[in-house]
Amino acid sequence: MTFRTKLLIALLITGVIRGLYNVFIPLHPDEAYYWLWSRYIDWSYYDHPGMTAWMIRLLSFAGDSEGAVRLTAVFCMTGAGYALSMLSYKIKGENAGWLCFIAFASLPATAMGYAFVTPDSPLILFWCLSLYWGLLAVTGEGKRYFIMTGVAIALMITGKYTAVLFPASLFFYILLFDRSLFRDKYTWLACLIGMCGIIPIVIWNMQHDWISIKFQYQHGTSKSFRILWDEFLILLGGIQLLPTPVFAFIIYKVSFYFKGYRKEQWFKYIFTIFLVPTLFFLYKGLFRKMELNWPVIGFLSALSLLAVYVADGYHRKLYKTGIVFAAAATAIMMMTPFLPLPDKINISRRLLGYKEAVEELSAVAPPDAGTQYFSNHLTVASIMAYYLKGHPRVYIPVNSRYSQFDIWDSGADYSGMKGYYLGFNDKGEELANIFGGAELIKEFSTISRKFYIYKTEPAPLLK
Numbered sequence: 001m002t003f004r005t006k007l008l009i010a011l012l013i014t015g016v017i018r019g020l021y022n023v024f025i026p027l028h029p030d031e032a033y034y035w036l037w038s039r040y041i042d043w044s045y046y047d048h049p050g051m052t053a054w055m056i057r058l059l060s061f062a063g064d065s066e067g068a069v070r071l072t073a074v075f076c077m078t079g080a081g082y083a084l085s086m087l088s089y090k091i092k093g094e095n096a097g098w099l100c101f102i103a104f105a106s107l108p109a110t111a112m113g114y115a116f117v118t119p120d121s122p123l124i125l126f127w128c129l130s131l132y133w134g135l136l137a138v139t140g141e142g143k144r145y146f147i148m149t150g151v152a153i154a155l156m157i158t159g160k161y162t163a164v165l166f167p168a169s170l171f172f173y174i175l176l177f178d179r180s181l182f183r184d185k186y187t188w189l190a191c192l193i194g195m196c197g198i199i200p201i202v203i204w205n206m207q208h209d210w211i212s213i214k215f216q217y218q219h220g221t222s223k224s225f226r227i228l229w230d231e232f233l234i235l236l237g238g239i240q241l242l243p244t245p246v247f248a249f250i251i252y253k254v255s256f257y258f259k260g261y262r263k264e265q266w267f268k269y270i271f272t273i274f275l276v277p278t279l280f281f282l283y284k285g286l287f288r289k290m291e292l293n294w295p296v297i298g299f300l301s302a303l304s305l306l307a308v309y310v311a312d313g314y315h316r317k318l319y320k321t322g323i324v325f326a327a328a329a330t331a332i333m334m335m336t337p338f339l340p341l342p343d344k345i346n347i348s349r350r351l352l353g354y355k356e357a358v359e360e361l362s363a364v365a366p367p368d369a370g371t372q373y374f375s376n377h378l379t380v381a382s383i384m385a386y387y388l389k390g391h392p393r394v395y396i397p398v399n400s401r402y403s404q405f406d407i408w409d410s411g412a413d414y415s416g417m418k419g420y421y422l423g424f425n426d427k428g429e430e431l432a433n434i435f436g437g438a439e440l441i442k443e444f445s446t447i448s449r450k451f452y453i454y455k456t457e458p459a460p461l462l463k
Helices: 004-020 029-038 050-060 071-091 094-106 108-115 118-139 144-157 163-178 179-183 185-207 210-218 229-241 245-259 265-285 297-310 315-338 354-364 378-387 405-407 428-435
Strands: 370-373 419-421 438-445 449-457
Touching: 004 071, 004 094, 004 108, 004 185, 029 050, 029 144, 029 163, 029 378, 029 405, 050 071, 050 118, 071 094, 071 108, 071 297, 094 108, 094 315, 108 118, 108 144, 108 378, 118 144, 118 265, 118 297, 144 163, 144 185, 144 438, 163 179, 163 185, 163 265, 163 297, 185 210, 185 265, 185 378, 229 265, 245 265, 245 297, 245 315, 265 297, 297 315, 297 354, 354 378, 354 419, 378 405, 378 419, 419 438, 428 438
Parallel strands: 370 419
Antiparallel strands: 419 449, 438 449
16 A cells, blocks of 8 residues: 555544534634635635635535535645645655654644634645645656646635745745746746636726725735834744644754755755745734734645654654644643633633524524624624524624625615624614614623624614
8 A cells, every 4th residue: 555545544534533523613703704705606805815715615515514614624634734744755755754744633733724714724725735746846756746836826826815925935945946947938837827816816806996905915014113022922932832842843953953954955945935934924923913823834834844854863752742742732722612611711712602692692583584684793793694594694784894794785775674683792872873773682791702682673663
């Protein structure tokens, strides 16, 4: 049995186990938001490009349960694990391939990737495929790998805007280490294919006054160059947790101190694709808050450096310690939704409580054909659309953070609408101004926050 076959079996088992876990935890509000996108297929969306929605829709044959929605996450992480393990195998053989797979499967970041479907899901999948096929291309394994890399980059760009860091990393690799690739027509063919990924994004933004491009620029760019040391130090510390501190030490050791691989083409290639996005987010983190999931693509790229280094006999005991540490952290993290932990230390706090809030709404306002539903924020509105019977349309008529709902709700006439509002802000006065009347039905708290239920209709009809 070949390594590839054994690896696919191991990945299948891992995917099944992680997929079964997903059945027992409620959707995160962001996941419900992306699921809602899949019911309104478009070229792109306000917050991100469209690949996440397209993949959820493509896999919707399995239904719309929590486990079915998260099939996209399981599929993407399984593909990423395959690409990284095969990359290590190509460099140093079967031992390195297994070392990479075990490290990948044990990481808390990987567990998060399997458990939640987000735009990072297709980004990670196609980043890792681009990394693998790109190495085969630049090391002369076949011209077809240039084309395959270009396709993976195009698909990656339709997943998340930060995908542009991969071709940027490739540019720096070619510029610094292999300028002959600039004269290879297949390099430019790969570039041309990769650029096709911007087509649906451009089409959608042309139709919507470039609002997504503007939002992403403002979202990732600081308004001043005042260094935010507290946020930067949090980011710097958090980055060590992505591969776990033990694996981070080994990665830094092989990347910056070990000289045995410095002349190897594969090392230059992987090191560049690890370093460029990591430095980019560290630089941006000096001036504004960075989300910890953003730089994970860099450290996933570096797992092959770790695997090859350990396969050559270095830090084997430390690697085993890292596996135990990572696996223990993953197990604790995966158990938190089921443990009666105090709110202050419950890392699942942002996940829990929303489904319960919708159940409270259903109890006081059983769905019927004429009932309309409203909320104050994209997170609650998305959870309502997902968990309410029949997946009804939910509107956000009150002042809120701009989102895809503003585009869907554009032109909506709320006069004459009557229904129920569920939100985590007391919007009674604003609702009364919009609908002509609003009656507070219930005020309650869940593990996540306080919620309000209002009945909305013209004041004379309220009882």
